[in-house]
Amino acid sequence: MAGLRPVPLNLLTAPDIRRLAAGLELRPTKQLGQNFVIDPNTVRRLVRTAGVGPDDVVVEVGPGLGSLTLGLLEVAKHVVAIEIDARLAGLLPSTVAEQAPELSHKLDVVLQDALLLDTVTPAPTAFVANLPYNVAVPVLLRLLEKLPTLERGLVMVQAEVADRLAAPPGSKTYGIPSVKAAWYADVSKAGAIGRQVFWPAPNVDSGLVAFTRREPPAADREKTFEVIDAAFAQRRKTLRAALAGWAGSAPAAEERLRAAGIDPTARGEVLGVEDFARLAAT
Ligand code: SAM
Numbered sequence: 001m002a003g004l005r006p007v008p009l010n011l012l013t014a015p016d017i018r019r020l021a022a023g024l025e026l027r028p029t030k031q032l033g034q035n036f037v038i039d040p041n042t043v044r045r046l047v048r049t050a051g052v053g054p055d056d057v058v059v060e061v062g063p064g065l066g067s068l069t070l071g072l073l074e075v076a077k078h079v080v081a082i083e084i085d086a087r088l089a090g091l092l093p094s095t096v097a098e099q100a101p102e103l104s105h106k107l108d109v110v111l112q113d114a115l116l117l118d119t120v121t122p123a124p125t126a127f128v129a130n131l132p133y134n135v136a137v138p139v140l141l142r143l144l145e146k147l148p149t150l151e152r153g154l155v156m157v158q159a160e161v162a163d164r165l166a167a168p169p170g171s172k173t174y175g176i177p178s179v180k181a182a183w184y185a186d187v188s189k190a191g192a193i194g195r196q197v198f199w200p201a202p203n204v205d206s207g208l209v210a211f212t213r214r215e216p217p218a219a220d221r222e223k224t225f226e227v228i229d230a231a232f233a234q235r236r237k238t239l240r241a242a243l244a245g246w247a248g249s250a251p252a253a254e255e256r257l258r259a260a261g262i263d264p265t266a267r268g269e270v271l272g273v274e275d276f277a278r279l280a281a282t
Contacts, residue, residue: 009074010099011040012067017199020065020095024087028200032085033132036064039197043071049190049208050128050154052076059124059147061114061139062132064088066095072128073103080108080120114139118146127153133202136161137177144184144213145221152212154190162189162207169272176232180225182273185211217277224273224280231268231276239271240264256282 012020017038021028028034037043046068052058056076063069063081065088072079073096083089089111097104110120115138127143127150136157143150157165160173165181166189167174181187190208195201217224230246231239239262240254247253257264260279262271271279 009070009103011043011070012038012065012095012099013040014038014199017065017067020091021199024091026087031134033062033134033136034064034085035130035133035198035200035202037067037130037197038199040071042193042197043068045191046128046130046154046156046208047071047075049210050126051152052126052128056126057122057124058126058128059120059143059150061127061129061143063092063109064130066092066099068128068130069107070096070099070103073100073106076106076126078106078108078122080110080122080124082110082112082114082117082120084111084113086111115142117142120147123147123149125149125151127155129153130156133158133161133204137165137181140165141177141180141184144181144211150213152185152210154208154210156193156206156208158202159192159205159207162209165209170270174269175235176228179228179232179271179273179276181211183216183221183224183277185213187211217274219277219281224277227280228268228276231271235268237267238265239268242268 017036052075057078058072058076060081063083089109092109163173164177166187167178188210190210193206234242240250243253244250247256254264259282
């Protein structure tokens with residue numbers, strides 16, 4: 001029955017990446033977080049861990065030379081790839097046409113800064129990306145905010161950022177990224193990635209972060225995010241002191257904290273997103 005098995009796709013290897021980059025005379029920039037995956041096994045692992053299936057429309061941010069894009073096209077119904085670098089966005093359709101012509105019709109490439117993205121068509125169900133590291137958190141939060149049809153996703157980020165995104169209240173790494181991501185989704189770490197699977201090799205380790213959308217708290221998001229920003233701007237202070245500016249004065253902050261059932265002498269790092277939402281609603 002071997003004939004019924006789909007033929008495994010030619011994913012990009014290190015020589016392919018070198019050849020494609022040389023064709024563009026591309027010098028990967030740190031500013032755009034350009035570290036390209038050169039290892040097909042890593043791509044397969046990402047796609048498998050993301051749980052993407054034939055009904056999924058996937059949005060990918062930063063397709064680069066197409067390593068992950070090809071792996072996603074193999075399993076998804078459609079892929080919309082958002083790339084800020086015109087040379088990379090321009091090359092991607094021909095790379096896919098070369099490596100996997102039968103999958104070309106499933107790909108849309110959009111030349112855009114993901115930080116400015118408002119909509120994606122067709123409406124995506126999943127977000128899978130090897131994110132540019134310096135903008136990973138704002139890109140993730142932006143997509144969760146702007147694309148309500150996103151049900152789940154998997155992103156590769158700097159290991160330290162993976163820790164922060166998935167941190168529970170009370171832990172050392174818990175902070176603004178953790179609590180804002182928790183507004184939209186259940187977030188968890190989904191594995192570690194070494195440096196050698198990239199070209200050029202970054203000088204930090206990477207980690208995978210999985211998320212599944214959840215019902216957000218019943219509160220105003222912008223107001224909740226304001227109080228989160230205020231609480232963590234001075235994270236060593238008690239909430240009574242840290243939120244004095246936000247509430248108008250320390251006594252006013254204490255009153256609102258008490259009204260929300262929160263100890264005014266606690267610190268922001270012990271509050272969950274539901275606590276912040278309650279506080280914002282006082
Ligand atoms: N997905 C490819 C891979 O795994 O080999 C490349 C990943 S590389 C870490 C990040 C990619 O994001 C680069 O192609 C870079 O040009 C692109 N990028 C950087 N900032 C971006 C932004 N604000 N919006 C969209 N793409 C961006």
